[in-house]
Amino acid sequence: MLPSSSTSAEAFQVRVQIFGLLRLMLNGLESLEVRCAPGETVGSLLEKFQAALAQPVTHKLLTPEGELWVGTIILVNRRNVLHLEGLQTPIQAGDVVALFPPGAGG
């Protein structure tokens, strides 16, 4: 059997979960399936995530310089990407990505 030849055949869906004040900002959106391609990273996923939403959101996730913003934790399979490879963390089929700005007050 020949291997799948097209990029679309290798594409996969990743579910991005949204929590806390970010969900409030996105009108209650709980999660979004994002179509990914081989070589996808957290950084490129966030760009696709924003494009799919058709509204600005990365300003809540990244600094103007493109670095991870400190107010939102980004988890890939339960691990904070700051303990993985940051925005270069590879995304693979089956991964679960969560965006959560935890409440800071007490």
Add this chain to the structure above:
Amino acid sequence: MQNLDTERYARQLPLWGEAGQERLARAAVLVAGVGGLGATLSQILVRAGVGQLYLVDQGTVALSDLQRQSLYAECDLGRVKVEVARERLLAIDSSVTIEIDPGWIEDGFQAPGGIVAAVDCLDNFASRFALYRALPARCYFLHGGVEGGQGQLLTLLTGSSQPFEEICAGCRQPVGAIPVAPESVFVLAGLMAGELFRCLAGNPRLLDRFLVVDLAALTLSFLDV
């Protein structure tokens, strides 16, 4: 346990029995922060019969605290919070042992010996990380946080869970005062108390799992970590 006060606990003994009540009476719990969450949570713990509390908070009572911090009143303005808290809690139940520390929780903080759990009712991540690092092995860490009409809880067990500092890596304090809806601290503190009771019974429901509460949308969500 001697002299179980069956009249005081008449409404809860049917729920968890004398063994459960005695378990609470033997427990020593560190309450880190007696502001919005901590004031209400410590009150619930004392009313429920937790035998020993350590209260840590460096703050004094301010007018802006009174909309949500249930242990304090206008007559307390300017007073050290942990001192007022101890007075009010002992007025509820004079048999509880309450020790206080009017200091910051920062690097080098020493957790009291013998505690089975620490409840994080702090208002900044640096102190939360320092608290977690100070805990002994096999100690429950119950995190709570609020902002606006939202909040979250999380239970970790030191030595087996991911360290809190890894989960919330990179989190810093937002600039300026954090808006907090008064009802949110009461709801979150109640949920934290319930989770603490389950921890004391060896049956936490939020171990390695955030419960995210949105009081505006009236939703509960879970996030495993």
